[in-house]
Amino acid sequence: MLPKQRQDQIVRALRADGAGGVKVLAGKLGVSEATIRRDLEQLHAEGRLTRVYGGALAVDGGDEPFADVNAIHAEEKDRIARRAAELVTDGESLLxxxxxxxxxxxxxxxxxxxxxxxxxxxxxxxxxxxxxxELIVxxxxxxxxxxxLVGYLTEESLRQIHVDWLFLGTSGVxxxxxxxxxxxxxxxxxxAMIKAADQVVLLADRTKFPGHGVARVCEPGELSMVVTESGADEATRAQLTEAGVKVVLA
Structure with missing residues (x-):
């Protein structure tokens, strides 16, 4: 892979996850940590990311196109999604x-x-x-x-409903x-979605364990279940289990 292609992949990965560590990025791209560090320094100098201790943050320059994000870890996401769908019984409601x-x-x-x-x-x-x-938007x-869809109207709509299941995404755990x-x-x-659901299920592939993010969504005790992969960090999974969260491996 050419350096330019590798650096473009780094930027896409950061935009998808919000942040990334040197070790995680090296594993994703199959190169050494030293190579990733050099790439991050160059991308920082070009203004394409923000270098921080141990990794980098995405630059707030707009969202990555949905199709590009969808292509990242596609097989892993599909296994997790299939397992999540199996949890729901006909006649139930989900967010x-x-x-x-x-x-x-x-x-x-x-x-x-x-x-x-x-x-x-x-x-x-x-x-x-x-x-x-029955589809409600x-x-x-x-x-x-x-x-x-985001904003006050979205949050207000959520205050008017209650469902059996929520399937929640994350930048990292x-x-x-x-x-x-x-x-x-x-x-x-x-x-607001968490408050509107009986069962809160977090969907996260192994790269989110442990992961990054600048804003707290919820504490582990607010989750009912996490659906992930066997490669997800064992120590983080243990913390979730200790908090009473059921961890399901897809």
Missing amino acids: LDIGTTALRVAQHLHGRSLTVVTSNLAVLEELQNDEQI LGGFVRRSYRS RPDGRVMDSTMIEVPVKR
């Missing part, structure tokens, strides 16, 4: 968060008798023609590049089990 893993959950719900509530415009497009599913301000997010504008919506 689907923003993001690409939630879209993949929707893809595994076709033909089932369910009520789906979402602020995810990609989920709307996926399920709008499925007559078996929350109002709000449209973030076009990330295909989501801290070693102590706290759920974080790097997109500040989405955090109030996520918190």
Whole structure:
């Protein structure tokens, strides 16, 4: 892989996750940590990211196009999404968060008798023609590049409903089990979703354990379950289990 291609992948990964450590990025791209450090220094000098101790932060220059994010860890996301969809019984109601893993959950719900509530415009497009599913779309301000609805109207809509399940996304899970997010504008919506659900299920691939994020979404005790992969950090998984969270491996 050429240095330019590798550096573009680093920027895409940071925009998807909000932040990334040197070790995690090296593992994703299959290169040495020294190579990643050099790339981060160059990208920092070019203004494409912000270098911090141990890694880097995405530059707030707009959201990564949804399709690009959807292509990252696609197989892992699909396994997690399929396992999540299996948790729901016909006749139940569920909330689907923003993001690409939630879209993949929707893809595994076709033909089932369910009520789906979402602020995810990609989920709307996926399920709008499925007559078996009662589809409820929350109002709000449209973030076009990330295909989501946010803001006061979204939060107010969530205060008027209650569902059986919430499938929640995240930028990362801290070693102590706290759920974080790097997109500040989405955090109030996520918190309102948690209050509107009986069962809160976090969907996160192994790269989110432990992960990064600048804003706290919730404490581990507010989760009912986490669906992840066997490669997710064992110490972080242990913290979640200690907090009473059921950890399911897809």
